[in-house]
Amino acid sequence: MRLAAVEERMSAMVETSGRRRLRGYALPAVSVGILALLTLCLAWRNLSAAPVTSDYQKWEAIGKGAAEESLVLLKKAGHAARKGDLIALTNAGHAEINGASTEGALDGLAHATGVSRGRNTLVEVHAATWDRPWFAVYDKGSGFCAYLEVNPVTAAAMTTVPKRLPADFFGVCAVERIDAKHLESHVDEFKAKLDKKFFGGNEFRIVTMANAIAEGAPVSVVRAFEFHDHYCPGVTSGILMAGYLKKHFAPGAGGHYFVYAVDPWCKEDALLVLLNATPGKRGYAATYPADADKARRVPEAKDVCNLVFRQNPETKQWDGLALAFQWAETGCPKTGNGLLDRLCADLWYLKRMDRPEDFVKVVKTLELPEGVNPKDWARPGVDPLEQLGLLQPVQSSEPAAAGS
Numbered sequence: 001m002r003l004a005a006v007e008e009r010m011s012a013m014v015e016t017s018g019r020r021r022l023r024g025y026a027l028p029a030v031s032v033g034i035l036a037l038l039t040l041c042l043a044w045r046n047l048s049a050a051p052v053t054s055d056y057q058k059w060e061a062i063g064k065g066a067a068e069e070s071l072v073l074l075k076k077a078g079h080a081a082r083k084g085d086l087i088a089l090t091n092a093g094h095a096e097i098n099g100a101s102t103e104g105a106l107d108g109l110a111h112a113t114g115v116s117r118g119r120n121t122l123v124e125v126h127a128a129t130w131d132r133p134w135f136a137v138y139d140k141g142s143g144f145c146a147y148l149e150v151n152p153v154t155a156a157a158m159t160t161v162p163k164r165l166p167a168d169f170f171g172v173c174a175v176e177r178i179d180a181k182h183l184e185s186h187v188d189e190f191k192a193k194l195d196k197k198f199f200g201g202n203e204f205r206i207v208t209m210a211n212a213i214a215e216g217a218p219v220s221v222v223r224a225f226e227f228h229d230h231y232c233p234g235v236t237s238g239i240l241m242a243g244y245l246k247k248h249f250a251p252g253a254g255g256h257y258f259v260y261a262v263d264p265w266c267k268e269d270a271l272l273v274l275l276n277a278t279p280g281k282r283g284y285a286a287t288y289p290a291d292a293d294k295a296r297r298v299p300e301a302k303d304v305c306n307l308v309f310r311q312n313p314e315t316k317q318w319d320g321l322a323l324a325f326q327w328a329e330t331g332c333p334k335t336g337n338g339l340l341d342r343l344c345a346d347l348w349y350l351k352r353m354d355r356p357e358d359f360v361k362v363v364k365t366l367e368l369p370e371g372v373n374p375k376d377w378a379r380p381g382v383d384p385l386e387q388l389g390l391l392q393p394v395q396s397s398e399p400a401a402a403g404s
């Protein structure tokens with residue numbers, strides 16, 4: 001680390017000066033003054049670099065260091081960010097280093113940037129425990145975003161917590177302008193940068209989420225894309241479906257849903273989060289149909305993607321909806337770049353979150369027979385669409401028996 005190297009050099013200078021004095025060389029008064037100052041600095045640094053006593057203390061310092069370095073990077077890009085304009089995204093709290101939690105980084109990051117969960121400006125991006133921790137600080141005032149990635153070896157070797165982390169503590173440091181308006185008019189330049197993975201391969205998730213929050217994405221949208229770990233039109237369709245159910249098919253007091261995905265895609269992650277219907281709580285099932293399975297559907301059920309059931313708390317009977325999602329013509333230009341095309345569609349749908357009826361279609365209303373639970377239709381080998389009469393009968397390949 002650079003700080004350690006400086007410290008070593010400074011120690012060597014002090015040592016050398018000591019040897020000189022012993023040999024009887026008189027140093028000029030100015031040099032003695034400088035050396036005294038350096039010695040004081042060293043002593044101060046040693047006093048201020050507290051030993052690491054907990055994962056929380058260490059990662060709180062790393063989160064704070066990431067925030068401070070981000071502000072330096074944003075300033076170098078030509079814009080001193082205002083605290084109220086900042087949005088921070090990180091996978092800290094999910095990612096681990098050598099089995100240690102990185103959660104303390106959230107507090108350090110929030111404290112130094114002023115972002116918070118309550119203001120919807122601190123995004124905790126879902127990740128696997130083995131993913132490398134990273135931080136992104138977006139300044140919606142300038143459109144610039146700083147990105148820092150933790151070097152796991154450096155972080156694991158950290159035994160003291162200095163007042164300020166050395167600038168080279170982070171393995172990857174970058175700053176780029178990523179606001180949608182700028183990207184729209186710099187497509188080729190952006191594509192070339194994207195090939196170099198300027199945010200360590202996290203470009204898609206950071207660019208889509210940061211722009212959505214800057215455009216005022218409501219907390220339900222943020223909860224859904226945090227879990228999905230990126231913001232895409234696919235997860236948008238799930239958010240709109242959840243919005244439709246809330247308005248037109250509410251479960252009633254104390255009630256809950258059972259969701260069956262008969263054509264799963266990104267939307268399932270939004271439905272899991274926003275309806276709190278999960279497989280673990282026996283509220284969600286999914287099957288992945290092949291083309292041949294889809295070909296068996298009756299024309300009416302061709303686009304059905306989810307069956308959603310709710311239970312009447314008094315009669316205990318279940319009713320449901322067979323839903324389809326109708327994609328809209330957004331008018332977004334086809335740039336030939338998946339990130340930019342999806343970003344444009346994301347922001348288009350974001351403006352229409354209060355109109356789920358425009359996109360969510362009820363193909364059929366369902367009434368389960370008395371005593372039948374939707375879980376009964378999620379058993380191995382049972383196809384709920386067959387139970388609902390939405391599949392064509394299998395054509396028998398056996399020749400018809402004579403006389404039959």
Ligand SMILES: [Zn+2]
Nearest residue numbers: 232234235266
């Ligand atoms: Zn997705």
